Amino acid sequence: MSLAFLAREKLPAWTERLRRDMAVFAPILKNGHATFRAVGPNEFLDLDRIPVTSAKLTVFPQTDILFSFVIKKNPDDLTQTDIELKSNLAETPRVILGARPCDARGLLLMDPVFDGKVKDPYYLARRERTTVVALACAQPDRACFCPGAGGGPYDTAGADLMLLPVQDGWLAQALTEAGKKLLYDDIFEAPGDRQPQAQELRAKAEAYLAHAPDMRGAEKPFWRLFHDEEFWDEVTAGCLRCRICAYLCPACTCFTISDEEQGLRGERIKTWDHCMSYMFTQEASGHNPRSPKAYRMRNRIGHKFCYYPEQHAGQVSCTGCGRCVRSCPAGIDIRRIVDKIKRKGV
Amino acid sequence: MSKLDLLREAIRAKLPELDLVLAWGDDAPLRAAPLFVRSEDDLTRLAHPALCVTNGAVYLYTLRSKKIGLVVKGCDSRSVIQLLQEKLVARESLYIFGLPCDGVIDERKIGQEITDAGRTVSLTIEEGRVRVRTTDNEHVLDLDAVLADRCLRCRYPNPLIYDELVGEAIAVGETPQEPDDLDAFENLSLDERHEFWMETMRRCIRCYACRNACPMCVCRAHCLADSRSQHWLSLETNVSQKWFFQVLHTLHLAGRCTECGECERACPMGLPILLMRRKMNKEIKELFGYEAGIDPTATPPLQTFSIEEDKIWEREL
Amino acid sequence: MSALLNPYLPSIARILNVVEETPDIKSFRVRLCDEQAMEAFRFEPGQVAQISVFGAGEATFVINSPPTRREYLQFTVLRVGEVTGRLHMLRAGDKLGLRGPLGNWFPYQDMRGKDVVFVGGGIGMAPLRTLLLYMVDNRSEYGRIRVIYGARGPANLCFRKELEELREAGSIELELMVDQASLEWSGRVGLVPNLLLELAPSPENCVAITCGPPIMIQYTLAALEKLGFKDENVVTTLERRMKCGVGLCGRCNIGGALVCVDGPVFTRTQLKALPSEF
Numbered sequence: 001m002s003l004a005f006l007a008r009e010k011l012p013a014w015t016e017r018l019r020r021d022m023a024v025f026a027p028i029l030k031n032g033h034a035t036f037r038a039v040g041p042n043e044f045l046d047l048d049r050i051p052v053t054s055a056k057l058t059v060f061p062q063t064d065i066l067f068s069f070v071i072k073k074n075p076d077d078l079t080q081t082d083i084e085l086k087s088n089l090a091e092t093p094r095v096i097l098g099a100r101p102c103d104a105r106g107l108l109l110m111d112p113v114f115d116g117k118v119k120d121p122y123y124l125a126r127r128e129r130t131t132v133v134a135l136a137c138a139q140p141d142r143a144c145f146c147p148g149a150g151g152g153p154y155d156t157a158g159a160d161l162m163l164l165p166v167q168d169g170w171l172a173q174a175l176t177e178a179g180k181k182l183l184y185d186d187i188f189e190a191p192g193d194r195q196p197q198a199q200e201l202r203a204k205a206e207a208y209l210a211h212a213p214d215m216r217g218a219e220k221p222f223w224r225l226f227h228d229e230e231f232w233d234e235v236t237a238g239c240l241r242c243r244i245c246a247y248l249c250p251a252c253t254c255f256t257i258s259d260e261e262q263g264l265r266g267e268r269i270k271t272w273d274h275c276m277s278y279m280f281t282q283e284a285s286g287h288n289p290r291s292p293k294a295y296r297m298r299n300r301i302g303h304k305f306c307y308y309p310e311q312h313a314g315q316v317s318c319t320g321c322g323r324c325v326r327s328c329p330a331g332i333d334i335r336r337i338v339d340k341i342k343r344k345g346v
Numbered sequence: 347m348s349k350l351d352l353l354r355e356a357i358r359a360k361l362p363e364l365d366l367v368l369a370w371g372d373d374a375p376l377r378a379a380p381l382f383v384r385s386e387d388d389l390t391r392l393a394h395p396a397l398c399v400t401n402g403a404v405y406l407y408t409l410r411s412k413k414i415g416l417v418v419k420g421c422d423s424r425s426v427i428q429l430l431q432e433k434l435v436a437r438e439s440l441y442i443f444g445l446p447c448d449g450v451i452d453e454r455k456i457g458q459e460i461t462d463a464g465r466t467v468s469l470t471i472e473e474g475r476v477r478v479r480t481t482d483n484e485h486v487l488d489l490d491a492v493l494a495d496r497c498l499r500c501r502y503p504n505p506l507i508y509d510e511l512v513g514e515a516i517a518v519g520e521t522p523q524e525p526d527d528l529d530a531f532e533n534l535s536l537d538e539r540h541e542f543w544m545e546t547m548r549r550c551i552r553c554y555a556c557r558n559a560c561p562m563c564v565c566r567a568h569c570l571a572d573s574r575s576q577h578w579l580s581l582e583t584n585v586s587q588k589w590f591f592q593v594l595h596t597l598h599l600a601g602r603c604t605e606c607g608e609c610e611r612a613c614p615m616g617l618p619i620l621l622m623r624r625k626m627n628k629e630i631k632e633l634f635g636y637e638a639g640i641d642p643t644a645t646p647p648l649q650t651f652s653i654e655e656d657k658i659w660e661r662e663l
Numbered sequence: 664m665s666a667l668l669n670p671y672l673p674s675i676a677r678i679l680n681v682v683e684e685t686p687d688i689k690s691f692r693v694r695l696c697d698e699q700a701m702e703a704f705r706f707e708p709g710q711v712a713q714i715s716v717f718g719a720g721e722a723t724f725v726i727n728s729p730p731t732r733r734e735y736l737q738f739t740v741l742r743v744g745e746v747t748g749r750l751h752m753l754r755a756g757d758k759l760g761l762r763g764p765l766g767n768w769f770p771y772q773d774m775r776g777k778d779v780v781f782v783g784g785g786i787g788m789a790p791l792r793t794l795l796l797y798m799v800d801n802r803s804e805y806g807r808i809r810v811i812y813g814a815r816g817p818a819n820l821c822f823r824k825e826l827e828e829l830r831e832a833g834s835i836e837l838e839l840m841v842d843q844a845s846l847e848w849s850g851r852v853g854l855v856p857n858l859l860l861e862l863a864p865s866p867e868n869c870v871a872i873t874c875g876p877p878i879m880i881q882y883t884l885a886a887l888e889k890l891g892f893k894d895e896n897v898v899t900t901l902e903r904r905m906k907c908g909v910g911l912c913g914r915c916n917i918g919g920a921l922v923c924v925d926g927p928v929f930t931r932t933q934l935k936a937l938p939s940e941f
Contacts, residue, residue, distance in 0.1 A: 030549060031616045032458060050464065052614055053551065062551070062583040066671045069717040083675050083717060083758045117924075118909045121669050141464030142375075208465075208481065226938050238380040240404065241566075242555035244614050254913040257671070257906045260580040261718035268671075268717075271581040273914070278567040279574075280914060283904050284722070284744035287877060289917075289940050299916070299940070307919035326464075329559050329612035330400070331371075331379020574720075575745055 002174040003195075004188035006163070014187045015045060018095055022131075025058040026097040027051040039097075047098045047135055047163075047170075050144075054250035054323060055096045055103040059126040060110065062247075064270040066122070066257065071264040089125035095182070098135045102321035104158030105151045106250020107132065109317055113253050122270070131178045134159035135170070138201040143322030145212035145335055151320055153205040164198040171198050213335050215305060215316050221345025222306040231344060232294035235337045238330035239276065241293060245324035245332075246274040251304070251317045254280075275300050305338055349445070349513040353417065354389050356443055356512050360415055361386065364441055367415035368402035375466045376453035380405070383415075396471050399450045399494070401425055401606045403561035406435045413439050417512075419447035421496070423505035424604035424639025425561040430507075431644055432602070434564055444508025446516045449489075449497035451476065454616060456492050460485045496607045496620070499526070506640060528624050543622075547588045549615050556619055557595055559612035562602045570594060596622050601630050601646040604639035670909045673715045673760030674700060679735050680755045684821045685814075687742045688786060689751055690727065692735040695761065706730055707768030708797040709790060709900070709928045713908045714738055715760025719749040723905045725790040725927075726764060729797035736761075739789040739821065765908045767928050769794045769898060774870045777896075778806040782883050784855050784875025785814050788821045790900050790927075791874050799834045809864060813840035813855040817848045838862065856882035859890075866892040873899050877941060884931065894931035901926050901934075901941070917941070 006014060018024050019039060027034035029046035035053045039045065067087035074080035096103065107127070114123040137144070137153035146152055156162050161179030163170040171191055174180040225231050246252040256273040260266050273280065276296050282288045290296045308317035318334070325333050347355075357367050361383065371381030371391040378393030380400050402416050403425035418426060423444065429435045451471075456478060457463040465481040476492055478485045490498075503516040534542065554571070557563050570578045571591050578594075579587050596603075603623045610620035630636055634647040634655075676693040684690055691714075695701040706726050713721045722744075728737035742751045753759065771794060779798065783791045791810075798805045814820045820839055830837040840851040840858055851858065856879065864871075871892050873883045880899055887897050903915035903922040915922040918938040929937075 031618075032454060033549075033614075033616050035549065035615065063581070071717065080756060081758055083760070085672065085675075085760075087669065087672060113913070114911060116910075118670055118911060120671075120911055122671075139462070139465070141462075142466065143464070223938075234382070234384075237382045238405075240555065240558040240612070242558040242612070243553040244555050244612075247551055247553050248614065255906075256581065256912065256914070257721065258574070258581045259715075259718050259720045260577070260582060266718050268715075269580075269582060270671075271583065273912075275913075277572075279572060281904050282567075283902060284747065285876075285902075289903075295940070302918070302938075303913075303916065307916070310919055327614040329555055329608070331374055331377070333374075 002180055002183060003191045004172045004174075004183050005166075005191045005194060006170045006172055006188055008169040010169070010187050011045060011047070012042070014184070015039060015097065016042070017184060017187060018097065018182065022093040022095050024095055024097050025055060036096075036103075045098065050100065050137070050139075050141060050322075050326075051098075052323065052327060053248055054106055054321065055099045056106055056110065056250050058094055058096050059107065059123055059130055060114075060253065062272050064122055066268045066270055068267045069259075069265065073264075089121055090129065091125070093129045093131075094126065095131045095133060097133045098163075099132050099159070100137055100321065101134055101151055101153060101155040101157070101159070102146050102319035103250050104132050104134045105146075105149075105155065105319045106321075108158045109251040109315070109319065110253055112312060131160045131182065132158055133161045133163060133179070133182065135163045136165060136202065136205075138165040138205050140205055140209055141322070141326075143325040144209060144320065145215070145322060146320035147206075147209050148212035148215045148335070149316055149318045149320035150216065153209060154202045165201060166194045166197045171195065212320065213339055215318055215320065215335070215338050216309065216314055218305040218338050218341050218345075219310055221341050222302055224345040225341055226298070226302075228344075229294065231340075232298045233292075235332075235340065236294045236297040239293060239297060239332055240330050241276045241278070241296075242329070243272075243274040243277070244327050244329070245334075246276070247272055248323040248327055250319050250321055250323075275303070301334075301337055301341070305341075349395055350392060353395075353443065353445065353512045354392055356510060357383060357392075357415065357417070358386060358389060360441055360443075363413070364415045365412040366409075367417070367443075368405060369417045369443075370398035370400065370402075372397065375469045376456055376463065377451070394471055395445060395447065396449065396451050396489075397469075398445075398447075399452070399611060401559075401561055401608045403429060403606075404559060404608065406440070406561065407564045410435050410439060413441070415441040415443060417443040417445055418505050418508065419445055419450070420500065420502035420505050421447075421604065421606045423507050424502065425606055426639075427507055427642045428562060428602055428604055428639040428646075430642040431639075431646060432649070437642075440509075442505070442508045442510075444505030444511045446504045446511065446513055447497075447500075448503065448516065449493040449500065451489075451492050452494035452611075455494070456487070459487050459491060494607065494611075495527075496605065507642065527618075527621065528628065531621060531625070543589065543592075544585055546617050546619070547585045547592065550588045550592075550617060551615065552583050552588050552591070553614065555612040555614065556609035559608040560595075560599070560603075561606065561608070562599060562604075563595075592619060592622065596626050599623060600626050601634070601636060601648045602638050603627055670762070670911075671907065673713070673721075673762045675758050676736070676761045678753055678755050678757050678759065681753070684739065685819045688739060688819075688821050689742075690737055690739045691750070691753070691759075692728075692737050693759070693761070694735050696758070704733070704736070704764075706764035708771060708793040709766070709768035710764035711766045711908075711927060712736070712738070712761050712763025713765065713905070714746075714750065715762070716746055716749040716753070717760060719746045721760070721762070721906075721908075722746040722750070723765075723908060723923075725793060725900075727789050727793055729793050729800060731797055731800035739786070739792070741786040762908060766923055766926060769872065769928055770930070771797060774798075775804045776806065776868075778864070778869040779808050780864045780869060780871045781808070781810045781812070782855060782859055782871060782873040782875075782887075783810070783812040784879040784883075785819065786821065787873070787875030787879070788812055789874075791872060792822055792825075794872065795829075795835070799829060802834060806868070807836065808834065809836040809838070809862075811838045811840070811855060811858055811862065813842065813853075813858070815842050816845055817841055854882070855879060856886045859883060859886045863890055866890055866896065870896045870898065873897075877902075881941075887931075894935060897931035898928060899931070899934070900928050903927075
């Protein structure tokens with residue numbers, strides 16, 4: 001196991017070095033909020049705050065062009081048209097720098113969706129070219145509950161390289177060849193005797209999360225409560241049907257496809273969508289099977305904690321990152337909903 | 347009796363006549379969430395008034411067929427008045443508990459004062475101070491330093507509409523003269539202002555929380571921004587589409603926005619979008635001498651038409 | 664990049680001709696522009712395709728012609744919204760996009776040697792037509808074929824001429840019905856589920872297939888249950904808003920099933936295992 005040390009002041013140099021060979025996606029701080037995006041030259045990375053957004057946009061961008069179309073008219077007979085489609089797959093190698101263990105786990109939850117029986121070539125082109133540099137969480141907060149979803153603040157699942165916080169920087173643990181390649185000699189040093197410090201921080205973080213509620217095993221109670229309309233009305237009451245929870249969630253993958261045209265040309269694009277939106281299941285006939293907001297919440301919770309685990313050996317479609325809890329303007333807490341389901345659905 | 351106790355008793359007394367009461371519950375230590383009180387048991391969860399940041403008026407339109415009680419601060423009451431002006435809710439279906447308010451805590455400001463706000467265990471409010479106990483520390487902050495900006499410039503601490511007032515009305519004294527960010531913004535050149543908004547829109551994730559948290563946004567599934575039968579907006583998340591949406595939203599709120607600030611509070615990115623709406627309101631005030639959410643019998647200026655508008659004068663642009 | 668590797672990329676097809684079936688229903692007969700691809704195109708009765716009108720978007724339609732008749736692929740389209748509205752403006756010679764075949768198909772092998780009852784309403788006759796014509800083309804493999812079909816009015820009966828010709832030829836028994844009486848109609852008036860109960864086909868060695876508006880399907884399924892049809896012998900199709908059509912976008916789920924890959928064809932047995940979110 002290769003272990004090295006990155007001094008805090010060497011982080012900008014490492015970032016610039018990575019940027020030479022690949023696109024770097026990392027949390028950038030602005031106005032007190034750290035959010036993942038493509039890093040520009042000499043941008044300040046924030047590896048201390050828990051990022052508001054997830055790193056999923058690296059492999060699953062919010063807007064993705066499926067193809068462009070051009071309608072060509074035959075000059076000799078303008079009523080005759082031909083259609084030309086052009087599509088491109090990503091080719092740039094990329095690295096997620098500072099993915100929390102929940103972000104890395106999110107990618108592992110997305111893989112079976114886009115790399116299952118039917119493969120999404122746009123996702124795969126990015127995923128195959130992505131190296132994940134994960135950052136362990138020494139300071140989880142109140143909203144975090146990753147152990148309850150099968151992860152942990154120092155979980156290495158899905159990471160190529162793991163950064164372990166210490167006082168003057170990070171210990172770096174290579175987990176794959178791809179991760180090892182990023183341990184440039186002129187930037188990384190020997191670990192010294194920092195391991196006990198890293199271990200201590202780890203023990204503290206895991207102790208802080210020792211009481212994370214278990215989000216698994218809610219399948220049977222969920223089915224028992226499926227028709228309890230009062231229950232679903234009650235847990236959905238405050239929901240504003242915005243898109244925050246789905247957009248911030250590392251495991252949410254629903255998208256819509258739309259054509260955006262300008263005259264005789266245009267693009268078919270894929271964009272993030274949200275199951276809490278009324279239009280999500282609105283049919284052209286006017287019928288909507290999930291007209292009440294409560295039905296949509298039932299479907300959302302059902303998908304994450306019942307349908308997905310039933311098809312993936314009990315693994316929930318949730319990383320316990322707490323982003324939805326932190327940012328929901330109406331204070332909806334998914335931990336409480338699952339807890340209520342488990343207690344009431346007996 | 348504390349204001350919280352008075353509120354609890356007031357709600358308890360009226361609850362049997364109402365389908366539910368919209369108040370605030372202490373679900374997270376730094377701010378309270380909307381609480382839908384349906385039974386007396388729910389009353390044990392009522393939150394301290396300084397944490398009651400959300401605006402319950404946003405639920406009124408969906409609940410308009412029910413008889414509901416609603417606890418309002420001054421700012422919330424203006425949203426209720428605006429909804430009444432536009433006949434979006436009926437006065438008879440509401441029982442309003444007016445809660446005079448000294449100001450609410452902005453959790454983001456606590457996050458600016460202390461680095462481990464996310465690990466808060468408890469928050470207690472004492473005379474002019476806030477004691478925040480986190481996992482590893484105890485912080486004592488000045489209440490004034492963590493009150494929401496809009497509270498610092500609040501002109502309506504007492505609700506403008508209510509069926510009963512909970513506690514004593516607050517004497518309206520001098521509003522503290524804080525440097526106004528709107529003035530500072532207006533001193534920027536047009537190019538600088540444009541760059542400010544473009545940079546802000548780059549960080550926007552088009553989650554529509556600002557729209558959905560707004561009590562005046564009742565279009566819901568029919569919102570122009572979501573309409574696919576007319577492609578007013580494309581679904582691309584680029585700066586121009588996000589900017590188009592913000593401008594659209596602000597224009598649709600002209601003469602209707604009561605500056606409750608929920609749009610900005612709901613934004614997960616902390617974007618300063620309330621600024622745009624305040625600027626719009628300033629224009630409306632100058633043009634029509636009108637302020638939204640004050641008089642339930644008034645008509646918003648952009649929802650009426652006269653050949654001769656008494657309030658529009660020739661303006662130098 | 665080939666369409667096989669990219670499930671989102673449509674093939675281009677040319678409209679051969681457009682048939683006006685009713686005032687708001689048109690059938691489009693198309694051929695893939697790539698001749699080799701057209702020759703190699705194989706599908707089962709009941710499978711669907713996503714048809715693109717570039718600029719408007721895509722919509723899902725059953726491949727309405729049977730796999731036994733492959734000079735063209737037919738799609739019968741009811742005009743209800745944006746994509747179908749733009750589609751209805753297209754004429755012979757125009758191009759559109761096609762992704763398919765998608766979804767599952769009618770379990771026609773299990774129906775061999777049995778009697779079949781088709782119960783259709785409105786545009787629901789479109790998916791039924793595929794299976795019906797397939798069975799007619801393989802007539803000796805099936806028993807009695809009865810079609811019970813109703814629509815709003817006589818002008819809304821889709822494929823009416825074709826169905827009546829099949830009856831004349833002795834291939835099928837046919838009962839047509841309209842919701843409301845009118846001067847040009849001297850036939851049956853009423854609702855299809857009621858006619859079904861009146862005709863009371865025997866469930867013995869018989870399969871029933873029904874498609875139509877959700878409310879009609881609901882009552883028809885109830886009627887079939889009353890008549891004693893076993894769950895595995897009752898087949899229907901479900902509709903859901905669809906986008907990717909291949910199980911990636913997560914939108915068309917009913918519980919843990921995805922209508923685009925686990926359907927759109929479902930037996931009553933399968934329906935009963937799904938949560939009731941219709």
